[in-house]
Amino acid sequence: MCLGVPGRIEEISENDDPLFVTGKVNFGGVLREVILAGIKDAKIGDWVIVHAGFALNKLKEDEASEVFEYLRQMSEFGQDELGDSEGISDRSE
Amino acid sequence: MKYVSEYRDKESALKYTGLIRKLVKGEWSIMEVCGGQTHSIVKYGIDQLLPDSVTLIHGPGCPVCVTPIELIDQAAEIAGLANVIFCSFGDMLRVPGSFTDLLGVKASGGDVRMVYSPVDAVRIAAANPDKEIVFFAVGFETTAPVTASAVLQAEHLGLSNFSLLVSHVLVPPAIKAVLSGEDCAVQGFLAAGHVCSVMGYTEYEPIAEKYGVPIVVTGFEPLDILEGIHMCLKQLEEGRADVENQYLRAVSRDGNRAAIEIMRSVFQITDRKWRGIGEIPDSGFSLRERFAGFDAGKRFEVSSHEVDEPEICISGEVLRGNKKPFECAAFGKECTPERPLGAPMVSSEGACAAYYRYRLARER
Numbered sequence: 037m038c039l040g041v042p043g044r045i046e047e048i049s050e051n052d053d054p055l056f057v058t059g060k061v062n063f064g065g066v067l068r069e070v071i072l073a074g075i076k077d078a079k080i081g082d083w084v085i086v087h088a089g090f091a092l093n094k095l096k097e098d099e100a101s102e103v104f105e106y107l108r109q110m111s112e113f114g115q116d117e118l119g120d121s122e123g124i125s126d127r128s129e
Numbered sequence: 130m131k132y133v134s135e136y137r138d139k140e141s142a143l144k145y146t147g148l149i150r151k152l153v154k155g156e157w158s159i160m161e162v163c164g165g166q167t168h169s170i171v172k173y174g175i176d177q178l179l180p181d182s183v184t185l186i187h188g189p190g191c192p193v194c195v196t197p198i199e200l201i202d203q204a205a206e207i208a209g210l211a212n213v214i215f216c217s218f219g220d221m222l223r224v225p226g227s228f229t230d231l232l233g234v235k236a237s238g239g240d241v242r243m244v245y246s247p248v249d250a251v252r253i254a255a256a257n258p259d260k261e262i263v264f265f266a267v268g269f270e271t272t273a274p275v276t277a278s279a280v281l282q283a284e285h286l287g288l289s290n291f292s293l294l295v296s297h298v299l300v301p302p303a304i305k306a307v308l309s310g311e312d313c314a315v316q317g318f319l320a321a322g323h324v325c326s327v328m329g330y331t332e333y334e335p336i337a338e339k340y341g342v343p344i345v346v347t348g349f350e351p352l353d354i355l356e357g358i359h360m361c362l363k364q365l366e367e368g369r370a371d372v373e374n375q376y377l378r379a380v381s382r383d384g385n386r387a388a389i390e391i392m393r394s395v396f397q398i399t400d401r402k403w404r405g406i407g408e409i410p411d412s413g414f415s416l417r418e419r420f421a422g423f424d425a426g427k428r429f430e431v432s433s434h435e436v437d438e439p440e441i442c443i444s445g446e447v448l449r450g451n452k453k454p455f456e457c458a459a460f461g462k463e464c465t466p467e468r469p470l471g472a473p474m475v476s477s478e479g480a481c482a483a484y485y486r487y488r489l490a491r492e493r
Contacts, residue, residue, distance in 0.1 A: 037164065037165070037191060037192050037193060037218070037220065037267070037268055037269070037271070037272065037476070037478055038163055038164070038165050038190070038268075038269055038271040038272070038321055038323045038324060039165055039323075039349075040271070040322075040323040040326065040349070040379070042131070042132035042133060053285075055278070055281055055285075055391065056281075056282065056285065064131070071248065071275065071278050073278060073387065073388075073391060074274055074327075074385055074387045074388035074391060075387070076387050083132060085323070085326060085379050087271050087272065087275065087323060088218075088245065088246040088247070088268075088272060088275045089245060089246030089248050089249075089275060090246070090248075090274055090275035090278060090388075092271065092274070092323060092326045092327055092379075092385065092388060093326045093327070093379055093380075093384075093385045093388070095132055095378050095379055096377065096378050096379075097378075099377040099378040100132065100378050102377050102378065103136060103141075103352045103353060103356050103375075104141065104352075106356055106359075106360075107141055107144055107145060107148070107352075107356070110148050110359065111144060111148065
């Protein structure tokens with residue numbers, strides 16, 4: 037139910053009321069109309085995560101490789117240095 | 130970047146499982162709250178890649194599964210009325226009520242339609258002014274913003290023939306209910322990434338502190354889940370109980386304020402009954418007074434009655450994480466996705482359906 041699908045904004049419709057702004061989002065070649073009311077300053081080219089026709093949030097490109105970065109760092113630190121992984125343990129923003 | 134296929138890389142997944150094996154010293158049980166994660170875990174066999182000392186417990190995070198049977202009955206009653214077009218997400222159509230399911234109503238001539246979004250139901254209402262359009266509004270905090278958006282659109286369009294049967298539920302009270310259970314075995318949680326994409330994760334910080342459990346906000350792709358498990362286990366091994374965020378690309382601590390505002394403008398917090406679990410205080414949304422005109426429960430006269438679940442079905446135990454689907458005598462026999470006894474066998478995200486589809490097929 038909580039499925040979210042990543043897509044790229046291709047068009048933004050003009051609407052004076054921010055509650056009713058929609059756009060066309062490209063999901064791997066398939067275009068769908070999506071409500072963009074939850075996306076502040078939406079721009080063409082932004083990646084968003086979409087659930088039931090509503091964009092939940094922007095996807096942060098600079099965090100996209102984090103899964104691999106964590107893997108690399110953890111592999112480097114190895115199991116013997118657990119708890120000594122500076123800069124990794126505090127990942128809250 | 131496609132934000133999907135790269136997170137299914139087999140080589141990285143194997144590296145992660147290697148890291149997890151090296152990390153784990155103790156015996157740990159982690160609950161993934163969200164049914165979407167359960168689905169990924171069972172589909173990709175992530176639980177079977179983990180050391181035997183790590184158990185994944187499947188949580189109650191499937192809104193289809195926890196919608197009370199009484200509400201399914203009310204939905205079927207309303208859907209059967211002449212002049213009603215009843216709209217619902219596809220997963221709800223086959224959830225058994227006490228006398229029928231929504232597909233049964235459709236087979237007997239009711240106008241029941243599957244929609245992708247509540248906004249589709251608003252469009253149907255605008256196109257059919259002489260009909261009553263009812264949307265079955267289930268879902269967690271991920272779905273509440275789009276439901277709220279549909280209500281605001283219906284109001285904006287001045288539609289008087291649109292209403293909702295609301296059964297929205299919230300994740301943090303369910304986590305608290307699980308942790309308060311007498312026989313709770315859960316030592317750490319993977320929190321639901323898309324719920325937190327909307328809500329952020331400040332609500333989880335007092336829970337982690339009070340109950341001493343690590344909570345890791347986690348995404349849905351296999352590598353996300355493996356990283357989330359690693360982060361959670363690392364905390365457990367180190368004796369920490371913090372809220373951490375694995376799903377950085379989609380989640381920030383404060384969530385999406387614009388989406389939260391849309392949701393809060395339409396909904397207020399209310400007590401809700403969860404199928405298989407019981408009443409949980411402040412665990413759901415109902416429409417605010419201003420939108421009471423959109424409440425299908427008030428618009429249609431529906432009967433309210435208490436209903437017992439089929440005795441053989443242990444879906445309550447499965448939803449609370451106390452039992453696995455295999456432990457049910459009816460699993461795969463009397464109860465299959467084609468003829469489900471309990472809701473977790475219906476929804477594609479229900480634990481029983483995931484085990485039936487991926488585990489049983491693999492073992493045959």
